[in-house]
Amino acid sequence: MAKFDLFQFVPFRLNRLAAEVSAALSDEYQVRYGLDIPEWRVIATLGFRDDACSAQFISQCTRTHKSTISRAVTALLERELIERVENEDDRRAFELRLSAKGTALYEELIPRLLHKERDILSCLTAQERKDFAAALGKIERSLDLVQTRHGQKAGAY
Template identity: 50%
Template sequence: MATGSAAKKREPEPLVVLEQFLPYRLNVLAGLTSSALAQIYAERFGLSIPAWRVIVTLGQYEARTARDMAPDGVMHKSTVSRAVSALEKRGLIVRRPNLEDRREEWLALTPEGRAIYEAVAPEALAVEERLLSVLTPQEQKTLAALIDKLTQQARSLAPETIEEGDA
């Protein structure tokens, strides 16, 4: 009959240590970064994360279809659709027919939407700069290359129907 420490059952080693699991760590980093940015665009302009992504995409490309925006922002098409509807109701974006494909519409910023983009984009870039300030220029280049590499690999592994923020 075993007594003392020999009688204690050893806890099995965990298969995953959450704080060391890369998908979890990336999600934490993304969440914290999004929270910092949300303070700018949510408090000042009443924009959700998906709405901000639509505004930024249209600010960058002038006009896009909702279908084109979903994979760019890793958002499900229903998420993009809800954001587009909300932004249109607020008068921040307009829809124009796509004469080449009547099933979809071109989306563009209104002058009010462009003003929001131009007001908040520099502040978002400042948050990015503060975040990256702890890295040397070489570390920043290495990080960008590693993120690109991991993103490409993750796209090959991920099902097309995954919602943003999962993992």
């Protein structure tokens, strides 16, 4: 039988690495700002988009279950980090956007996270980083993992 080495097995390595990297970042958003991962994802998505978007949209592009997003949205509303207005066209849906307070947090947090990311990737050369990102992109696309506009796939975001 083919010799199997768990520690060479990419799915296992991805899991372990993702967990470790998340833990390394959580100091920034968890300890410092009291955000958990889903909350951070909501903030990040809203901060990145100029226009408001729905919970559904956040759920789809972050690949996070809608109930998890719903809970995160509720918590962020209570902390007044985001705002929610009814959608006139569809009264089931809401438009979400960062509040002034949320925007301030976002702009404070982002540089810290980018710095951490740079730290983590600093063991690679510039070319290696580029290749690594490209490989991630290829795998993502082949798994149909790249979300773009409201639930559709492919295309530049």
